[in-house]
Amino acid sequence: xxxxxxxxxSLSVQEGRISILNCDYTNSMFDYxxxxxxxxxxxxxxLISISSIKDKNEDGRFTVFLNKSAKHLSLHxxxxxxxxxxVYFCAASEYDKIIFGKGTRLHILP
Amino acid sequence: xxxxxxxxxxxxxxRGTSLTIQCxxxxxxxxxxxxxxQPGQSLTLIATANQGSEATYESGFVIDKFPISRPNLTFSxxxxxxxxxxxxxxxxxxxxxxxxxxxxxGNGTRLTVT
Numbered sequence: 065x066x067x068x069x070x071x072x073x074s075l076s077v078q079e080g081r082i083s084i085l086n087c088d089y090t091n092s093m094f095d096y097x098x099x100x101x102x103x104x105x106x107x108x109x110x111l112i113s114i115s116s117i118k119d120k121n122e123d124g125r126f127t128v129f130l131n132k133s134a135k136h137l138s139l140h141x142x143x144x145x146x147x148x149x150x151v152y153f154c155a156a157s158e159y160d161k162i163i164f165g166k167g168t169r170l171h172i173l174p
Numbered sequence: 175x176x177x178x179x180x181x182x183x184x185x186x187x188x189r190g191t192s193l194t195i196q197c198x199x200x201x202x203x204x205x206x207x208x209x210x211x212q213p214g215q216s217l218t219l220i221a222t223a224n225q226g227s228e229a230t231y232e233s234g235f236v237i238d239k240f241p242i243s244r245p246n247l248t249f250s251x252x253x254x255x256x257x258x259x260x261x262x263x264x265x266x267x268x269x270x271x272x273x274x275x276x277x278x279x280g281n282g283t284r285l286t287v288t
Binding site: 098100102105106107108109110113153155162164167 | 205207209211217218222266270277279
């Protein structure tokens with residue numbers, strides 16, 4: 065039973081447009097949510113996070129939105145750049161447990 | 175898909191001692207990473223374990239403190255040396271092959287240093 069789901073295995077977005085990556089979770093006890101980015105042959109790197117007491121966190125081109133009632137979070141990247149092409153992992157944390165989604169591969173098209 | 179066995183699952187250690195964490199994968203994997211996670215925080219990459227050569231450490235982490243072995247493509251160890259209470263954390267091994275290989279996660283080792 066997947067507690068963290070990323071239902072889109074891949075996504076293609078034109079350079080300069082907005083990329084929206086989605087993530088759903090089932091455990092209402094999760095209180096901290098994170099996004100990681102992974103390039104080929106590298107480990108995942110932390111991108112942005114949000115606490116359950118907030119509904120939005122913004123860092124430059126990256127914004128994460130949290131909808132607790134829907135148990136849904138999304139990552140917005142605007143404008144999308146070629147270097148954003150990577151696999152993005154959503155993760156949810158409850159104190160000392162962290163659960164990752166299976167990832168969404170983002171392709172930024174020229 | 176790869177299954178990872180990480181041991182121990184938890185330990186309580188005294189200041190100044192060392193603990194070795196093992197990560198065994200049931201299939202050969204190219205990439206293996208060691209991460210640390212403190213409660214409510216993001217995972218922090220400690221190092222990439224390279225098969226047959228020295229691990230690649232991230233800024234802020236050094237081999238003397240976190241020696242890593244990777245004798246083959248299915249096994250790695252991370253040692254937390256000369257521990258202090260600041261080392262209390264969850265240590266996690268993560269594997270992923272080439273571009274198309276999914277990530278697989280160990281269950282983590284919860285370390286408490288007293």
